[in-house]
Amino acid sequence: MGLGYSLLVRPFLALMDSEKAHRRAILGLRITSFTVFGRMLLRVLYRPRNVESETFGMNFSNPLGLAAGMDKKAEAMRGWETLGFGFIEVGGITEHEQDGNPKPRMFRSSKHDALINRMGFNNPGSAKMALHLSKCRKPSIPLFLNVGKSKVTSLEDAHLDYAKTVELCGPYVDGFVINVSSPNTPNLRELQKDEDLARIIEAVQEHSGDKPVLVKIAPDLEDMQIKSIVDTSRSLGCAGIVATNTTISRPDESPIMSENGGLSGRPLKSRSTEVIRLIADHTDGNWPIIGVGGIANSEDAWEKIANGASLIQIYSSMVFNGASVIKDIVNGLDRKLKSKGLTNLHEAIGIARGD
Secondary structure, eight states, X not given: OHHHIIIIIHHHHHTSOHHHHHHHHHHHHHHHTTSHHHHHHHHHHHOOXXXXXXXXXXXXXXXXXXXXXXXXXXXXXXXXXXXXXXXXXXXXXOSSOBOOSOSOOEEEETTTTEEEEOOOOOBOOHHHHHHHHHHSOOOSSOEEEEEOOOTTSOSTTHHHHXXXXXXXXXXXXXXXXXXXXXXXXXXXXXXXXXXXXHHHHHHHHHHHTTSOEEEEEOTTSOHHHHHHHHHHHHHTTOOEEEEOOOBSOOSSOOGXXXXXXXXXXXXXXXXXXXXHHHHHHHTTTOSOEEEESSOOSHHHHHHHHHTTOSEEEESHHHHHHOTHHHHHHHHHHHHHHXXXXXXXXXXXXXXXXXX
């Protein structure tokens, strides 16, 4: 199926506007997964083996999750589960509904296997999202909600914005990711400063109950800043960290790379792994990390896990390789574990750093 996608589907999607192609892919998955026959077909074509793990007190059939931004409105959750993801992260969701930035705002570079987006947290807002989630069949796999700040909300009141979304949507998800690292909301990354971040975490925790709260950080921070964020988040009882969000750095000065926004995909791979290793070393491997950034195959996934990631996520590789990448990555991890004589995924976490 991977070859068929590369030869037939990918060139067709390349002719479309990136955002339209994205919407049509989500719609196609929703339609296919709506019927029993459709779900059966998806399972036969794409479903990987089980590579079980336990993190945040939850059981995962495999460590591969769907990253935030792919399904902002939680429209195709049943489809993602059927395809074989181990967990799903939907959103980002802000307190207030917003349209996001002017179009075009999503760009593809096949040369770099990279995406650039400046979506700007376009989403239905927390009240509509909560209503939608209340009517949906909840996936049987862990469901995380990515929470952002509304553009109209001041930085001073940001903690209230995050908290309201968690309060309204909390009953319908299994955990929360505090997104203070998107480059597409003005000044949002300033909230990664210790005192601002602490205020947000504490406000969110008033409504999160015993569900895990994670922080998602930018790859463009200095190493000392990353360690400071880790220390603040851990001291306040956060369950873990997502490393990393998109980057504002660029691999070259080609026309598409001059577009503003966050870059994801292959050029991010090395830095995101560096950040994972930095955090794992700083916490002595005792704090769960979700690794995301440039994972396109099982070797990339193994590298993230070996350097300290407990779980991993993909986004861009779904766009460039199709749904078969899920099976390729998870089954490849299973083979890797067996080839190294390991009996479970936990034994592989941080193996490159001697854990």
